[in-house]
Amino acid sequence: MIDQQETRESHRTERAQASTPQTLLEQMGGPMGFVYSTLPVIVFVAANAFLPLPVTIGVSIAAGVALTGFRLLRGERWSSAVGGLLGLAVAVGVVAATGSAKDFFVIGIWAALAGFLVTFGSVLARRPLTGVIWNAMHGGEHEWRSDKGVLRTHDIATAAAALVFGARFVVKEWLYLADSTTWLAVAKVVMGTPLTVLAALVVVWSFRRTTKRLVAQR
Known part of the structure; x- marks a missing residue:
């Protein structure tokens, strides 16, 4: 009986591990979530290639409103749908203030730097962020840092997140300084959801x- 129970538990674990990439993608909005995050960028860059900047801003906002309405009609949560529109509004607001199309990406660039500093700094401080989060999710009652295997595991996971943030900052900052708005859009798409999923798998x-x-052995 015990062997059968252990076998069933093992099979459930294997099925859960096999479905992890799909589950992560679903939590991030699935394929449509990728489209929602990519479409405003494509609209902005495409419009900027043919239209004056003020018109580009207007087109981007109009497209954002239409996309938000579409998401709400599909029954998505208000916070998710409107949150995307607010993010777009902030980005084009920066562009309107500076008069430079490349500043559409500036918030994401500095957010990547902040993410890198926080994650990499936590590894250097021997308190990797993923371990801190895991412990908080489990009541904060585990001495997880005293287990060298666990600490090493979270060093790896947090370093993976730091690598993603750092790569985004380096590539996008280089393109920003090169005034390459089009390639900034390409970098945002390529280094967005795909890299996030890879890092999330490690986490x-x-x-x-x-x-x-720490828990199952209790």
């Missing part, structure tokens, strides 16, 4: 390994 691995070592 999920670290969470599961920690739970197995």
Whole structure:
């Protein structure tokens, strides 16, 4: 009986691990979530290639409003749909204030730098952020840093997140300084959801390994 129960638990774990990439993508909005995050960027860059900047801003806002309405009609949460529109409004607001199309991406560039500093700094401080988050999710009652295997696991997971943030900042800042608005859009798309999913897979691995070592053995 015990062996059968352990076998069933093992099969459930294997199925959960196999479905992790799909689950992560679903939590990020699925394929449509990728489209929603990409479409405003494409509209802005395409409009900017043919239209004056003030008109480009207007077209981008109009497209954002239409996309938000479409998402609401599909029954999506108000916070998710409107949040995307607010993010777009802030981005084009910066563009309107500076008069430079490349500043559409400036908030994302500095957000990537901030993310890198926080994640990499936590590794250097021997308090990797993913471990701090895991412990907070489990009541903050585990001495996870005293387990060298767990600490190493979260060093790897947090370093993976830092690598994603750092790569985004370096590439986008270089393109920003080169005044390449089009390639900034390409970098935002390519280094957005795909890299986020890869980093999230490492984080999920670290969470599961920690739970197995510190919780499941109790």
